[in-house]
Amino acid sequence: MSGKLRYCLLPTIGLLYVLLFGGWHPHHAIAAQAISNTKLQSLIDRTNEGGKLILPAGIYSGPITISKPILIEGKGSVEIIGSGDQQPVIQVKSDRVSIAYLKITQPMTGDHSAIQVNGYNAELYDLTIDTQSYGIVLRDGGQHEIFNTVIQWIPPPETNKLLKLSDKRNGIDLFNSHDNQIHHNTISQMNDGIYLESSNRNVVKNNKVDHSRYGIHCMYTNETIVRENIGEFNVTGAMVMGVRDAEVTSNKFVKQSENVNSQGLLLFDVQTSRILNNKVEGNRVGLYIEQSHENVFEQNEVLQNFVGIQFLESNLNHFMNNDFIGNVIPAEANESTDNRFEHNYWDEFHGLDADGNGLSNITYAMNPFFQQLTSAAPAFQLFFQSPGMQFLESMYSVGKEEWTTDKAPLMEPVSGQLEKNKNTGKSKAWIPGLVLFICSITIISYLGVKRR
Numbered sequence: 001m002s003g004k005l006r007y008c009l010l011p012t013i014g015l016l017y018v019l020l021f022g023g024w025h026p027h028h029a030i031a032a033q034a035i036s037n038t039k040l041q042s043l044i045d046r047t048n049e050g051g052k053l054i055l056p057a058g059i060y061s062g063p064i065t066i067s068k069p070i071l072i073e074g075k076g077s078v079e080i081i082g083s084g085d086q087q088p089v090i091q092v093k094s095d096r097v098s099i100a101y102l103k104i105t106q107p108m109t110g111d112h113s114a115i116q117v118n119g120y121n122a123e124l125y126d127l128t129i130d131t132q133s134y135g136i137v138l139r140d141g142g143q144h145e146i147f148n149t150v151i152q153w154i155p156p157p158e159t160n161k162l163l164k165l166s167d168k169r170n171g172i173d174l175f176n177s178h179d180n181q182i183h184h185n186t187i188s189q190m191n192d193g194i195y196l197e198s199s200n201r202n203v204v205k206n207n208k209v210d211h212s213r214y215g216i217h218c219m220y221t222n223e224t225i226v227r228e229n230i231g232e233f234n235v236t237g238a239m240v241m242g243v244r245d246a247e248v249t250s251n252k253f254v255k256q257s258e259n260v261n262s263q264g265l266l267l268f269d270v271q272t273s274r275i276l277n278n279k280v281e282g283n284r285v286g287l288y289i290e291q292s293h294e295n296v297f298e299q300n301e302v303l304q305n306f307v308g309i310q311f312l313e314s315n316l317n318h319f320m321n322n323d324f325i326g327n328v329i330p331a332e333a334n335e336s337t338d339n340r341f342e343h344n345y346w347d348e349f350h351g352l353d354a355d356g357n358g359l360s361n362i363t364y365a366m367n368p369f370f371q372q373l374t375s376a377a378p379a380f381q382l383f384f385q386s387p388g389m390q391f392l393e394s395m396y397s398v399g400k401e402e403w404t405t406d407k408a409p410l411m412e413p414v415s416g417q418l419e420k421n422k423n424t425g426k427s428k429a430w431i432p433g434l435v436l437f438i439c440s441i442t443i444i445s446y447l448g449v450k451r452r
Contacts, residue, residue: 044064051070052072062080067093082106085108090114092117113137115127120141136173140177144177146182182202197220210231212235216239217241224246227249232255240266244273245273250277251279268291298320303323307329311334313335
């Protein structure tokens with residue numbers, strides 16, 4: 001055997017020695033670079049339970065199936081691309097599987113996901129998912145954790161038609177999956193960002209969803225926690241439906257206004273839940289509440305929406321210490337006469353605090369005149385807060401005993417938002433004057449020089 005031939009065979013002989021005599025210890029990582037010609041599925045199959053598979057930088061082909069508890073990590077730029085088969089790029093069929101530091105691309109449209117998990121106690125983190133279908137699907141299990149992951153929809157190549165949101169699928173999709181932690185993820189351009197159905201006790205926290213239909217969508221869930229999420233430029237920031245004992249706290253749903261049905265937060269058939277310390281700003285409707293009863297709304301900021309709060313067939317809800325500022329229509333109510341309002345701040349209302357306790361001694365009744373007029377003739381929206389409209393509104397008192405009423409409105413906002421707006425306005429008021437002053441000095445100087 002020549003020296004050159006021996007040199008070429010050395011890596012192969014060394015690899016065979018490791019395979020035959022070295023064994024596979026559960027806590028040893030498989031170095032995929034040493035067996036680069038082996039398919040990814042084979043690498044997974046040869047990893048022992050409880051072991052770690054480290055994938056060096058490169059592009060790998062799916063689909064793959066994980067049927068035992070292992071950890072798969074990418075080292076460097078690692079991408080797994082679906083081959084076009086009608087199945088998930090990664091299918092998890094075992095408990096206690098962890099997947100991290102990978103990019104996963106699902107090039108198939110329709111009902112196919114980048115990752116589908118069946119089982120319990122999976123960890124999915126630091127992933128980037130590009131998909132023409134679903135992102136992550138959780139089915140019939142739970143106690144998973146998904147975090148620090150970016151999911152975005154990618155358009156099919158060479159498509160010329162404008163796709164509807166219904167042509168897309170959801171970013172993270174749960175069905176019959178309970179007790180999961182979904183946090184610090186970024187989701188964009190999907191149908192629903194995070195969708196939960198028949199799945200209880202899930203925590204959805206610190207996620208950001210934009211340019212989707214519903215940022216967060218809860219259907220028939222109990223004890224769900226939706227906390228500290230951000231929704232922007234969606235049709236609706238969060239849609240909560242058929243839910244009991246939920247907590248919707250400290251979220252920001254802003255700029256849902258481009259669709260005729262846009263809302264910051266939509267509650268339908270929601271019972272005995274708490275909606276606390278949320279900000280809904282710049283939406284078509286800030287809070288939309290239908291067929292929902294016995295919920296508590298406290299310390300929410302409802303700012304600069306076309307309609308601040310809209311009720312339909314909803315009763316026995318309690319609103320306290322909320323700010324309603326800058327809304328064109330503060331409140332609308334239809335077949336919703338038994339809701340309790342107290343200690344809320346309404347910027348359009350000028351109360352009287354005779355005893356100095358910070359509460360108005362005059363009740364605030366929400367006049368439905370403008371809403372009823374503009375519903376019949378939308379063009380009258382142009383006359384919002386005009387002197388004539390305010391005069392007509394002051395003359396309208398039909399069914400006043402049934403108007404939604406705050407028994408003791410606050411004299412000052414809870415959040416200090418109004419004062420902040422005033423200070424901001426004052427701080428900027430000098431800018432136009434300064435610009436005019438500089439222009440005047442410049443023109444006078446120029447004319448003076450020219451005359452000389």
